[in-house]
Amino acid sequence: xxxxxxxxxxxxxxxxxxxxxxxxxxxxxxxxxxxxxxxxxxxxxxxxxxxxxxxxxxxxxxxxxxxxxxxxxxxxxxxxxxxxxxxxxxxxxxxxxxxxxxxxxxxxxxxxxxxxxxxxxxxxxxxxxxxxxxxxxxxxxxxxxxxxxxxxxxxxxxxxxxxxxxxxxxxxxxxxxxxxxxxxxxxxxxxxxxxxxxxxxxxxxxxxxxxxxxxxxxxxxxxxxxxxxxxxxxxxxxxxxxxxxxxxxxxxxxxxxxxxxxxxxxxxxxxxxxxxxxxxxxxxxxxxxxxxxxxxxxxxxxxxxxxxxxxxxxxxxxxxxxxxxxxxxxxxxxxxxxxxxxxxxxxxxxxxxxxxxxxxxxxxxxxxxxxxxxxxxxxxxxx
Numbered sequence: 001x002x003x004x005x006x007x008x009x010x011x012x013x014x015x016x017x018x019x020x021x022x023x024x025x026x027x028x029x030x031x032x033x034x035x036x037x038x039x040x041x042x043x044x045x046x047x048x049x050x051x052x053x054x055x056x057x058x059x060x061x062x063x064x065x066x067x068x069x070x071x072x073x074x075x076x077x078x079x080x081x082x083x084x085x086x087x088x089x090x091x092x093x094x095x096x097x098x099x100x101x102x103x104x105x106x107x108x109x110x111x112x113x114x115x116x117x118x119x120x121x122x123x124x125x126x127x128x129x130x131x132x133x134x135x136x137x138x139x140x141x142x143x144x145x146x147x148x149x150x151x152x153x154x155x156x157x158x159x160x161x162x163x164x165x166x167x168x169x170x171x172x173x174x175x176x177x178x179x180x181x182x183x184x185x186x187x188x189x190x191x192x193x194x195x196x197x198x199x200x201x202x203x204x205x206x207x208x209x210x211x212x213x214x215x216x217x218x219x220x221x222x223x224x225x226x227x228x229x230x231x232x233x234x235x236x237x238x239x240x241x242x243x244x245x246x247x248x249x250x251x252x253x254x255x256x257x258x259x260x261x262x263x264x265x266x267x268x269x270x271x272x273x274x275x276x277x278x279x280x281x282x283x284x285x286x287x288x289x290x291x292x293x294x295x296x297x298x299x300x301x302x303x304x305x306x307x308x309x310x311x312x313x314x315x316x317x318x319x320x321x322x323x324x325x326x327x328x329x330x331x332x333x334x335x336x337x338x339x340x341x342x343x344x345x346x347x348x349x350x351x352x353x354x355x356x357x358x359x360x361x362x363x364x365x366x367x368x369x370x371x372x373x374x375x376x377x378x379x380x381x382x383x
Contacts, residue, residue: 057202
């Protein structure tokens with residue numbers, strides 16, 4: 001062979017080897033994503049309505065000064081318990097004592113004048129009977145006696161007012177309950193014209209919660225349970241639950257104790273007040289809390305964990321797995337929430353498998369590797 005032929009052989013071998021390399025196995029397929037999966041269940045659940053409210057004492061009494069004066073002493077522990085009649089504040093009584101002394105002196109003078117008028121009338125009566133004095137003189141004596149008697153009564157009233165005012169220099173608790181932080185200190189000048197109370201005492205053996213319900217909720221409630229308020233031991237009374245700011249449910253149930261006479265036309269809501277027992281004093285006035293009541297018992301409700309439902313522009317959807325673990329995106333119609341679950345009105349049925357988390361990286365038609373998860377049971381509440 002010529003030299004050109006011999007040089008071409010190695011090149012052919014190289015091309016053959018390269019062609020052989022191209023026929024090897026391709027890159028491995030990416031693994032299927034692992035996703036947590038829950039199974040849709042159906043069970044009987046209570047459906048709750050829920051409202052936001054604020055706690056208050058069963059009685060919240062503002063403590064006000066009824067006379068003017070300087071605060072001389074404070075006799076209670078701020079924020080503690082007080083009993084009805086306990087001394088709370090002492091107001092300097094000096095001016096009030098002087099007013100009482102002046103009224104009593106005026107009373108003594110009026111009584112002296114009355115005694116003199118009575119004595120004069122006693123002298124004039126027999127003289128008038130003997131015509132020793134004129135009838136006009138007798139009439140004047142009778143008039144002076146009556147005027148003196150009325151003056152005594154008027155000054156006696158002034159003395160009683162001065163005694164009452166002096167009594168107001170000691171401010172006492174009107175009810176038993178929890179007292180707040182004083183808004184005045186020793187040395188402050190107080191009086192009945194001040195718009196700021198000295199303090200507030202709240203009765204908290206029962207704590208009240210005031211909240212507003214809509215017109216629609218009011219109509220639904222009264223049609224179902226009636227418009228009359230029922231005592232707690234009435235089997236038809238609707239028990240209320242109280243959800244505190246930390247998410248815990250208050251252990252004792254309450255009941256509606258009052259409703260406003262009518263709806264507020266500005267808001268279209270009705271003010272409602274409920275009472276909850278508070279024997280250990282855990283609840284105090286001013287707490288924000290949620291009140292809820294079971295207004296319906298729904299049988300065979302289809303429940304889905306809230307985490308499995310995705311909201312998109314006002315609509316809701318879930319990721320459903322088919323028999324071959326293929327993802328299907330399905331629109332659903334949601335109902336009320338029950339604890340950590342959502343009641344689904346339409347879109348899924350019991351037994352469907354739903355992706356619980358990680359839906360952002362999934363697409364319709366994608367195959368996944370399901371990781372079954374047991375969903376925690378829903379609590380007793382809904383919203």
